[in-house]
Amino acid sequence: MKIICYFIGRTKESYLREGEAIYLKRLRHYWPVETLELQDVKGAGKLSSEQLKVKEAELVMQKLSPQDGLVLLDEGGQQMGSVAMAKWLDKQLQQPYKRLIFLVGGAFGFDQTIYQRADAKLSLSKLTFSHQMVRLFLLEQLYRSATILRNEPYHNV
Numbered sequence: 001m002k003i004i005c006y007f008i009g010r011t012k013e014s015y016l017r018e019g020e021a022i023y024l025k026r027l028r029h030y031w032p033v034e035t036l037e038l039q040d041v042k043g044a045g046k047l048s049s050e051q052l053k054v055k056e057a058e059l060v061m062q063k064l065s066p067q068d069g070l071v072l073l074d075e076g077g078q079q080m081g082s083v084a085m086a087k088w089l090d091k092q093l094q095q096p097y098k099r100l101i102f103l104v105g106g107a108f109g110f111d112q113t114i115y116q117r118a119d120a121k122l123s124l125s126k127l128t129f130s131h132q133m134v135r136l137f138l139l140e141q142l143y144r145s146a147t148i149l150r151n152e153p154y155h156n157v
Contacts, residue, residue, distance in 0.1 A: 002032045002099045005139065006063065008056050008106040009040050011132045023139035030146035031093075035135075036063070049108040057111035060103060069097035069119045073104045073134055077121030082155060085122075085141060086148035092120070102142075104134050 011017050020035070027033040041047070041055040064070060069092060080088060092100055102122075103114070115121075124137050147154035 001093050001097060002034070003027075003102070003142070004033070004099055005035045005102045005104070005135070005142075006038055006060060007035060007104045007131075007135050008038050008059070009131065010037055011135060013132060016132050016136050019136045020139055023136070023143050026143050027139065027146060030143075030150070033142070035139075038063070050111075052106065053108055053111040054113075056106050057113045060114060061117070064101065064117065065098060067096075067098035069095055069100045070114075070117055071100065071102045072110060072114065072118045072121045073102060073124065073138060074110065074121045075123055075128065077123035079123045079126070082141065082144050083148055086145035089142070089145045090149055102138060104131055104138065107131060 011020065024033060024035060038056070038059045041052055041059070044052055044055075047055065071092070103110075103118075105114070110118075124134060124141065129137065144155055
């Protein structure tokens with residue numbers, strides 16, 4: 001199964017882009033993984049937060065197929081430790097999905113259509129992080145999960 005991380009908007013900070021590239025390269029040793037940056041909505045500054053969420057949802061829904069598993073990175077999502085996440089991810093990868101999509105949304109969260117379509121919601125922390133940082137943290141945790149599942153030493157370092 002292929003893992004794809006959808007990111008709404010771009011990472012502006014070069015040090016975060018470098019970190020994303022490092023973990024993406026490491027992850028590809030374990031699974032076929034890619035990232036996809038969805039373009040920012042044009043004229044976003046003129047839209048209300050609700051209108052923006054609807055437009056972002058339209059962008060995401062165009063990219064999904066019915067056979068995809070969709071996991072939202074959401075502050076209200078399930079929190080778990082790294083070992084539990086590795087076990088959870090292993091179960092997800094056994095599902096009959098064509099692709100497992102992790103979605104990091106925009107600054108205002110997700111529209112209800114995305115919540116209704118989602119198969120799972122994960123929260124990386126009770127703390128609030130910028131969406132740019134969440135991207136890096138997600139890739140690192142996916143890599144950590146891979147090493148846990150393979151019983152490799154990264155998790156204990």
